[in-house]
Amino acid sequence: MDVITLSRIQFGVTTALHFLFVPLTLGLIWFIAIFQTLYYRTGEERYRRMAKFWGKLFLVNFGMGIVTGLVQEFQFGMNWSEYSRFVGDIFGALLAIETMVAFFLESVFIGIWIFGEGRVSKRVHLFSIWMAAIGSLASSIWILLASGWMHNPVGYIINPVTGNAQLVDIFALLTNPKGWLLFQHAFSAGLATASIFMLGISSWYILRKKELEVFKPSFVAGAIVGVIGSFLLLMTGHTQGQEMRIYQPMKLASIEALWNTEQPASFSLLTIGDLTGKQEVWSIRVPYLTSFLACNNFDCEIQGVNQLQAEYEARYGPNDYVPLMVVTYWSFRIMAGLEVIMLFASAFALFVVLRNWSPKLIKWLKWMPISFPCPSSPA
Incomplete structure (x- = not known):
């Protein structure tokens, strides 16, 4: 290296x-x-x-x-x-x-x-x-x-x-829209991260019936803010994905394993590439979905990696402008999956509170501390 x-x-x-x-x-x-x-x-x-x-x-x-x-x-x-x-x-x-x-x-x-x-x-x-x-x-x-x-x-x-x-x-x-979008996403991540942190620790104490006067109110606060923060995190992340099509088209193409330009563009549920990472071997895709997510319509063109590589070579000179797609593709899916887990974990915590701390539901809080690693990726 x-x-x-x-x-x-x-x-x-x-x-x-x-x-x-x-x-x-x-x-x-x-x-x-x-x-x-x-x-x-x-x-x-x-x-x-x-x-x-x-x-x-x-x-x-x-x-x-x-x-x-x-x-x-x-x-x-x-x-x-x-x-x-x-x-x-x-x-x-x-x-x-x-x-x-x-x-x-x-x-x-x-x-x-x-x-x-x-x-x-x-x-x-x-x-x-x-x-x-x-x-x-x-x-x-x-x-x-x-x-x-x-x-x-x-x-x-x-x-x-x-x-x-x-x-x-x-x-x-000071009014750069990209900066303020990053701030919205980071602040949402902060609320969601702190909420999951509080829910995990509070659950540990609640299950052991220790200092409930401190950790039950903490749990309630974490559940309410966690639902709000996780939802905002997903929404601001979605907005960043739409902005990515304009400012970072290569990044968008690589996280979707989109080797060639498509209009409309499909969404990859699972894509397997060859050992060189330069072409697709097999995939399961949902038609039209990437176009809708990126543009809010079903007829949006999404540029592919190969076309962008050729464009960048003509503009900036010969080089390899394609990121390591196996990393970008899977890290994005892990991140999105963990965001969804955070939202569901916060929603379940709020459901426990709304059901008046039902013993049948409280026993499931043993899984809440395991959710600690979830915010590390979306954040």
């Missing part, structure tokens, strides 16, 4: 590890803020215990997110130094704003919330956790605007003197 391949592997592993913690903390902090608010308004000790318990787990994962994020920042400059130099005036500025404004806001007020109980007033203590939650939200916005710009670069020119990208329209950058 050459240096580029090794750099891709290293950066991919770092990014995957970092994002295990990001959506969990992005969603979990809002639960903590709500529990803290309920304690402030009612004075009931159970809400304080709920905020403290989930707050400790938040802090552990928040710390891991910081550590893995710092490594990722270093790799931008070390693995991809030329790219960082080329887009630094835009991409680097967004990351700097995220650090100087959102991250410091979050970190400072998290510190007040951790150490301030009994030292500051209850109102200030409550204010601190809400400011930390707002800081985490702002942090994700700046990061995903940077990611959105990489997918859909807008508002820039190539400086004729430096040869680097230079921002000329900050409004276009």
Whole structure:
């Protein structure tokens, strides 16, 4: 393997590890803020215990997110130094704003919330956790605007003197639809991830009849938000799939194992390719479905991998522009399948609550902790 391949592997592993913690903390902090608010308004000790318990787990994962994020920042400059130099005036500025404004806001007020109980007033203590939650939200916005710009670069020119990208329209950058779509998807993932996390841990305690006054309300909150978050995750993911046809047609073709252009395009239930990964051997497909999912009509043309490869060779020069399709094809299906499992798990949890904690249903909660790995892929 050459240096580029090794750099891709290293950066991919770092990014995957970092994002295990990001959506969990992005969603979990809002639960903590709500529990803290309920304690402030009612004075009931159970809400304080709920905020403290989930707050400790938040802090552990928040710390891991910081550590893995710092490594990722270093790799931008070390693995991809030329790219960082080329887009630094835009991409680097967004990351700097995220650090100087959102991250410091979050970190400072998290510190007040951790150490301030009994030292500051209850109102200030409550204010601190809400400011930390707002800081985490702002942090994700700046990061995903940077990611959105990489997918859909807008508002820039190539400086004729430096040869680097230079921002000329900050409004276009801040209103980039790709960035806001990524934010919607990431925030939905945060809610769904935190909900599954809470449902799994709460189920473990409920089955053992331990601290029910803390974990039954946590379970209810996780079930309600889990249904909403998982549904929004599916819907925003669907919207990203439609946007993919415009900005990343090769990605869409590869996740559907669509070697040749089709109009209308079928959806692959199962496709087996040859050992080279360059052609289809056997498949089960649903006619018209990919066209409908990508365009909301049954007569939409979806470009195939072979045609896009030829187009990119003519535009950018000879090279292999086709991703490793066995990875893109199966990772997408695993991701979509896990999203559906999350939705059904949250719906079942809500059904348990609505059926007044029926013992016949509670026994099935033993499977809920096993759902922990599900959010790692959709997120």
